[in-house]
Amino acid sequence: MSEQPEQQQPQSPQKDPQKGIGLKVLHTCATLDGHGYQMLQIAQYATEHNHMSYVACAESSSATPYLEKLLRVGGMHIPSPFDTPSSALKAPVEGYKLAAHIKENGIDMIHAHDARTIPVALWASKFSGVPVVVSANTTETPNRVLRKSYGIVAPSLYMAKKVGLKGVHILPPSYDPVDLHNKNIDADAVDGLWAEWDVPTATSVILVTEPLREENGYRHLIEAFGLMKKIPFKAIICANYTEQQALFTDLWKRIEALGISKEVLFIDKPTDSNAMKNVLSACDVVVFPNNNPDAEAQSVVNAQAMGKAVVVHSPSNRAEVVDSGKTGWLVNLENPETAANKLSLVLKDATTDMTRLQKMGTTATRHCKEHYTTAAVCTELFAFYDQIRHASS
DSSP: OOOOOOOOOOOOOOTTTTOOOEEEEEEEESSSSTTTHHHHHHHHHHHTTEEEEEEEEOTTTTTTHHHHHHHHHHHHEOOOOTSSSTTTTHHHHHHHHHHHHHHHHHHOEEOOOOOGGHHHHHHHHHHHHOOOOOOOOOSSSSSHHHHSSSSSEEHHHHHHHHHTTOOOOOOOBBOOTSOOOGGGHHHHHHHHHHHTTTOTTOOOOEEEOSSGGGTTTHHHHHEEEEEESSSSSEEEEEOOOOOTOOOHHHHHHHHHHTTTTTEEEEEESSSSHHHHHHHHOSSSSSOOOOOTOOOOOHHHHHHTTTTTTEEEEEGGGGGGOOTTTEEEEEEESSHHHHHHHHHHHHHHHHHHHHHHHHHHHHHHHHHHHHHHHHHHHHHHHHHHHHHHHHHHH
């Protein structure tokens, strides 16, 4: 699944002029490449609930589609060169500039969403007098910096414990149930994918969508596939890659050495969100081999929301969005034998009783609707903002 899937063409929600504006929140992120989907969700929720969402980020060609949608759903953009102020000297200058925007627009709150923008956001808070909330998505930001904020948001209890500070607010990733819905699937396109991938009958399809990078656990996963020769499977590795890429070359040599070249297929990740949904629908189980405990959980939520059982490395951020045994499985994927044994059991059950995975997928979708919709998560987030605002006044 795409790390940050695009939404359907969003309609422009209208504010109720009788209610006025509730909270005006400025969100900072170095780039929309990793935060675009989240910023769109927050902006649309804010507009629908008479709040206002401003996003301060650098402009780039890759960010343009997100910025256009941001404006369409009622958000506002403040161009800010967060890709440059990495030094201690630049942060106060950029913070002072941002504070001017804050005062001009009557903004009530700052939320710094990544480590690169936290120093600037803290200076902007100091110059403007408005409170700042920071996201602790990784352990990259030192605690001495996090302590300067008015509130800390973490994506999981796992990360909150790693941060080690009291009062960290847990806020999981969210998804748009209108966008990620099985009604958006093209059945004919899915049939065409099975033919294109040359999937034999009575064969389960595994999907892997992690970017093709060394840290994403592909070497361990390929070894696991090599131990699964008694189970019919087709592994679709959907990641942007080039055949000249060193990791791809190494992996393919190992795939050939293990005798599983017919079982593993590399494909390019579709840029169109609907095409990506078709790829996901064509598979039986989605595997997330990234063994970085800080890895984002958005893609896992998206896969479950689309009705897919998942196999996720544990312990990690991602483990907390999986109800193990009900919506997927938590496995130490760094151990090829452990991974092979679990995947073999999963696929063996799927071959003999496809309804089991389908039921698990239905449970996964229901689990996401109960806990991870945009409405549920953003309602909690804005309640946290309001709490911080009142505590700081």
